[in-house]
Ligand SMILES: [Ca+2]
Ligand SMILES: [Ca+2]
């Protein structure tokens with residue numbers, strides 16, 4: 001799992017030489033019912049289901065779908081998400097998604113897994129199916145045609161599907177199926193979720209089932225700000241970057257005005273928008289970071305929305321969407337350097353042809369000649385959409401979780417020696433992914449950030465803590481002592 005990485009001082013280009021680590025995939029761990037448990041399909045879409053694997057147990061589950069536009073207007077498939085609910089074979093089971101064949105093209109179909117906030121006897125996980133913009137739109141009365149999908153245990157053990165909420169061994173031909181849900185632009189428009197688990201966007205957080213643990217200092221921020229000039233941002237310890245410098249393409253600048261805030265149902269989300277016209281000077285990147293470097297051991301969590309497609313203009317740039325902690329390299333190969341990254345490349349880059357998510361723990365590096373000492377775990381798939389990202393650091397290990405599932409565990413050799421800052425940024429590795437000079441813009445969004453000093457929380461404890469802050473009406477708190 002360890003790799004040597006190629007990172008020039010100002011551009012974090014990497015050549016990964018080691019084998020990929022196995023990875024667990026997941027999505028939207030903490031959805032909770034805020035909407036009615038069922039919805040009428042009258043005006044939008046319907047979902048048909050069949051399965052080609054009807055056994056009570058199977059090597060893989062094979063839910064096949066068609067989505068039909070039952071409304072009167074065009075239905076952009078990128079707005080549609082399906083959820084297929086199932087009961088995991090064990091609490092630790094990890095699953096992988098695959099698309100066998102699809103009329104709309106498997107490259108345009110995404111599949112991620114999530115954990116239900118309110119497990120029932122027949123469902124504690126879900127497979128969420130989404131569509132990229134390449135899947136196009138459905139005209140009224142038309143459907144997607146076959147989506148021949150499957151999922152299986154990461155360890156290829158037999159899975160039991162007879163106890164799965166959305167499964168039916170009798171459904172061997174396509175027919176309307178309301179035990180899967182569909183949302184359009186985040187609103188439930190089809191089907192009935194298992195009790196108390198209706199999908200929302202962004203996912204809501206379940207109420208605490210037990211008192212969340214304390215800690216010797218906590219920073220919580222729900223990013224309830226009005227604009228990048230809101231004085232509360234600085235007062236709460238954040239800096240919206242405007243100074244020049246790496247990472248990113250030479251000549252790019254960091255534009256604070258492209259950090260914006262928007263509210264939905266009382267919850268504010270921060271948006272980082274990065275744009276380019278295919279030139280260095282026409283590239284505007286975005287970054288938000290803590291002014292303090294006071295974060296070391298403990299739990300870090302953020303809900304982040306990665307986006308595979310631009311909000312405008314042509315797609316394809318080598319974009320990096322991040323959540324990370326870092327301190328300064330005092331000298332080449334100084335071992336008191338520390339950095340822990342979630343880095344999503346929606347269009348590939350660093351030699352990768354398509355979307356990939358890295359988590360990387362750094363001991364140190366030498367800028368020139370390039371030499372890196374780090375360990376990473378990667379997931380080669382789409383992570384389009386909201387994700388609960390959790391990083392924990394104690395005195396022996398570093399763990400990364402995505403949507404409640406363990407994604408990577410890194411060794412004590414990569415533990416931090418000194419405190420760090422917390423950062424979100426979105427930048428371009430290079431301009432080779434899309435050579436057009438047509439302007440385009442990409443967005444990464446952040447719902448909240450949480451740090452609990454010196455305490456390792458489970459993802460469920462993180463969710464409980466977020467819910468406790470929200471039910472108390474607390475949008476910000478920082479009791480982490482200065483280091
Ligand atoms: Ca099952
Ligand atoms: Ca928020």
Ligand SMILES: [Ca+2]
Nearest residue numbers: 335336337363
């Ligand atoms: Ca180090």
